[in-house]
Amino acid sequence: MLTALPGLRPTLLDTLRHYNRQLFRQDLMAGLTVGIVALPLAMAFAIASGVPPQAGIFTAVIAGFIASVLGGTRLCVTGPTGAFIVIIYGIVLKYGVANLIICTFMAGVMLVIMGLLRLGQVIKFFPMPLITGFTNGIAVLIFLTQLKDFFGLPIDKMPAGFFAVMDLLRITLPQFDPLTLAISMASLLLILFWPKRLGKTLPGPFVALILATLTVALFELPLATIGSKFGGIPQGLPGFHGLSFDPEHLSDLLAPAFTIALLGAIESLLCAVVADSLTGDKHDANQELIAQGVANMVVPFFGGIPATGAIARTATNISNGGQTPVSGIVHAVLLLLVILVAAPLAAYIPLAALAAILISVAIKMGDWDIRKAAQFPRQDTAVLAITFALTVIFDLTIAVEIGLLIAAVFFIKRMAASTSVQQLKPEHAVLYERHSIAGKHVPAGCVAYRVEGALFFGAADTVEQIAQEAPEARVIILQLHRLVLLDTSGLLALSALNQRLAQQNRTLVICGAGTEVTAMIRSAHLAEEMGPRNIQPDLTTALQRAEEVLISGVVWG
Structure with a gap:
């Protein structure tokens, strides 16, 4: 069945030919570790995107499983990522959660088409200064949107738009809650300074989540939690929901859907490139796009959000001895067991701890070494700076479009000068x-x-x-x-x-x-x-x- 479609050759099929008990032990340990890392991230990404925390876990389970089974890489792990937060949040504010689900499905279809059309080398058309620019821009936006829960500010919902966010923070920042700030700051410091040797088996974000949750529960601290904000996480399998298409507004969703698909393609292929550099493998880019597309077509039916290859979780998988796509499947199964067994405990998780986790993600996902920019050619530095500014002030779509245009003009000038x-x-x-x-x-x-x-x-x-x-x-x-x-x-x-x-x-x-x-x-x-x-x-x-x-x-x- 997996080979019925033309060009569909999942990496899992090749790895299972010589699979044995030793490989399974290695995949099991790596998958369990990745699952522990993914649990707090999945909830934090969902909450920051404006949807319930279980949406993030459902996405990590379903998309993580499908992408591991159908993917064109050996060790990439798929799930919700920080890069999508700003985009999803904007779509939810403008169109609502129901239309976010439609956008996710449409993006999945686009990704499958890109894979079938052999557009897997699309990553080559995006210069690194442009990718660095919008990645840093997204990191800044994630940082800003998490200050509400990090400081315990009296804000119901963060607005969309850089200037609106900055104006609201300026007004409300003096009203911060000292107790919330203490928990969030302690969690952030623990994550940032957690020993790397311990992080391989016991990730810092997971430790911070557990300690913060125990502190709030044992001392009955009056902090905002998943239980007080969302009523907890439902225990059990995610329910199946049909999609409701509105033909009149379908054209309005094409642009946000394409943005999701474009970012999903870039992130997934970047993740595959990183994995190849760490393992010496060679991924099948078109197969990976097809897998990511199928995953994003399925998750909307279970209340999920857009998913893509996650670089940090992939690196964790590799560093902990993962050998085949089975480790990604184990990670998804572990998260499913958490939903079935331990979901009620999530009600005690403080939002301050999740905000600290996301701020640490924002700090780590950006490339903040200004000295590198000074070493770039001036034209590449200009592309990076313009893309960064447009991502922060406007949105990713505008930033990529204008950034690509400027990069193309500079490239044409350089090519012409060399003739x-x-x-x-x-x-x-x-x-x-x-x-x-x-x-x-x-x-x-x-x-x-x-x-x-x-x-x-x-x-x-x-x-x-x-x-x-x-x-x-x-x-x-x-x-x-x-x-x-x-x-x-x-x-x-x-x-x-x-x-x-x-x-x-x-x-x-x-x-x-x-x-x-x-x-x-x-x-x-x-x-x-x-x-x-x-x-x-x-x-x-x-x-x-x-x-x-x-x-x-x-x-x-």
């Missing part, structure tokens, strides 16, 4: 005999040029000047062996140059083009336009063709 046309002269050093001008005779009336770099829409005008540079030359040779890219604009520029020279009874000869460039020249019928003998394999034959034209006067042939 050059140089006249070949006998004194040039010998690099490759076939393509070097050294030792070769350039007949009178002929000029040879080398085109280097990319001849594309941003640099096509570089060949236009050639006709004016050597007005006395009857034959102009363009050597293309160092041409790394040719697009339609470049082809049109070559065609225009050939036509201009032909009108002046002059000849253009192209030589040294690589296999791909030659194929493009022939498929565009430029070879027919120029004449087949004016397309030569190397400089030697091109010079011979030039002598032939100069002697015979036949410019086409």
Whole structure:
């Protein structure tokens, strides 16, 4: 069944071929540890997103299980993540929880389509400064939205929008609750300074959650808890709920759904790349997108929220000895057992502890080393700074769109600047005999040029000047062996140059083009336009063709 769809080949199938008891023991211990890490995070992410805590646990159970079974990675762990908090919260405020569920399903469909269309390499189109920029921006927004519960501020619900949040915090911050701040600060310090050697078996966030819960319960402290805010977590399996589509407002949900899908794809593939770097594996990006899509299509029917690959939980899985996708399945089963057995105890968990956990996530998920930005090229630093500012002030969609546009413009400028046309002269050093001008005779009336770099829409005008540079030359040779890219604009520029020279009874000869460039020249019928003998394999034959034209006067042939 798992191999029925074209291109669907889950990694789990390959790992189960040689599965044994030793591998299961390693997966079991890693999965249990990841489950302990995921429990407080799943609840905290859900609450911060504006939905009940059980929505986060249900998502971690269902999405974690499906992605492990169908995924294209060996050790990635899927669940709700901090990157989605701001997006989900905004959707809930604007459209409501019911439409968030629709958006999640639509995003899942988009992810499956992306996988089936082999768009798994989409991560390559997002430069790292852009990813760092919006990740840092999301971290700042998570930090700001958690100050309400961290300080115990008298705020019912945080507004959407950076300036609205800052204005509300300015007004209410003096009204903080000292007892809440004491619990949240103690929890945060414990998480940040928890020994790494202990963190492998007993994660800091879990310890902070347990200690804070025991403190509040034993001393009956008057703090906001999951029980006082949400009435606790229901005990039992999540119920199945159908989706209610509203055709009139479906188009309004396309943009937020695409934002979820885009971020889900980026986060999942980044997580897979990180896992590969830690293990030496090679993930199947398209298979991973399909798995993430299916997971996000299923969780809405059980009240879940968007899910994606979680880098921190994946790293925990790897560092604790996980070997196969079974460890991800174990993590999901453990969370399911928590719902079935220990759900009533969650009512005593203080929101201050969950806020501390999320603030620690925000601190760790950002890259705050300013020295790195100083080492970047200025253009990349500008992309990072602009994307960061737009994410914080507006939203992720605008930030990614404008950030990509600016990055593309800078890239085009750099590519255009690297493209050059140089006249070949006998004194040039010998690099490759076939393509070097050294030792070769350039007949009178002929000029040879080398085109280097990319001849594309941003640099096509570089060949236009050639006709004016050597007005006395009857034959102009363009050597293309160092041409790394040719697009339609470049082809049109070559065609225009050939036509201009032909009108002046002059000849253009192209030589040294690589296999791909030659194929493009022939498929565009430029070879027919120029004449087949004016397309030569190397400089030697091109010079011979030039002598032939100069002697015979036949410019086409």
